[in-house]
Structures are given as structure tokens and as C-alpha cells.
Amino acid sequence: MKMFFIPLLTSMIAATAALAAPAAPLRIEAPWMRALPGSVPAGGYFVLHNDGKAMVTLTGAQSPACGMLMLHLSENQGGMSSMRHVDSIDVAPGGTLEFKQGGYHLMCMQPGPAIKPGASVPVTLTFKDGATVTANFPVRDATGK
Ligand SMILES: [Cu+2]
Numbered sequence: 606m607k608m609f610f611i612p613l614l615t616s617m618i619a620a621t622a623a624l625a626a627p628a629a630p631l632r633i634e635a636p637w638m639r640a641l642p643g644s645v646p647a648g649g650y651f652v653l654h655n656d657g658k659a660m661v662t663l664t665g666a667q668s669p670a671c672g673m674l675m676l677h678l679s680e681n682q683g684g685m686s687s688m689r690h691v692d693s694i695d696v697a698p699g700g701t702l703e704f705k706q707g708g709y710h711l712m713c714m715q716p717g718p719a720i721k722p723g724a725s726v727p728v729t730l731t732f733k734d735g736a737t738v739t740a741n742f743p744v745r746d747a748t749g750k
Pocket residue numbers: 677678688710711712
């Protein structure tokens with residue numbers, strides 16, 4: 606009987622350890638906000654890693670520093686650059702999603718006083734399944750410094 610119970614106990618301990626330290630399936634890397642002079646909307650950039658085994662769908666973003674924070678996509682068609690709102694962006698398992706100048710970006714529509722170079726502001730990304738991931742976004746000036 607003892608020979609039988611020891612391996613069982615070991616596997617139970619292993620399962621408990623796995624629960625105590627869940628792998629973080631979503632990671633934000635290299636976040637930053639680009640503050641522009643005046644009340645011009647600020648852009649937000651980052652790289653999102655989906656380390657999980659399932660597709661995730663980014664559906665929104667929020668920050669107490671921004672009023673409305675939107676998901677935008679910059680496009681260049683026939684030499685005309687424009688941006689549009691996007692409702693959702695899928696990120697494949699093991700995939701990454703890059704928000705960068707000239708592509709997907711966060712648009713901080715009403716930048717508050719916290720959006721100034723040298724500060725940092727929390728941004729929460731929200732997903733279709735209810736998951737959220739929050740990171741502090743350092744604020745840089747228009748040149749990215
Ligand atoms: Cu925009």
C-alpha cells in the first residue's frame with residue numbers, strides 16, 4: 606500500500622505547485638506612451654506575447670490617465686495616411702502582437718495631466734474571454750525620448 610501512495614502524494618504536490626504559480630499566458634513588453642504637445646491624443650505602443658495555448662482576442666484598453674483609450678490602426682493608402690478604430694485583434698497561441706508607430710497603436714483620446722514625459726501610467730488591456738493584463742507605460746516625448 607505504501608508503495609502505491611507515495612507516487613500519488615508526489616503528483617498531488619506537483620499539481621498544487623502548478624496551481625500556486627500559474628504561467629502568465631499574456632505578457633506586455635516594451636510599453637510606452639508618446640505624449641504630444643497640447644491636448645493632441647497620445648499614442649501607446651507595446652509588444653503583447655501570448656504564451657498560452659489558446660487564441661486570445663484583444664478587445665479594448667483602459668487607463669485612468671486617458672479618458673477613452675482606443676485600439677487604432679494606421680494605414681497608408683495611395684500616400685494618404687489615416688487611422689481607424691479596430692474592435693478586436695486576434696493573437697495566436699505562441700504569437701505576438703506589436704503596437705508601433707505606423708501600425709496598431711493605442712490612442713489616448715483625452716490625455717490627462719499624468720501624460721507627461723518622465724511619468725508612467727497604468728494601462729489595462731482587456732480580452733474577449735474577460736482576461737486582463739496591466740502594465741505601467743513610461744511616458745516619452747514626441748521624439749520617443
Ligand atoms: Cu490613432
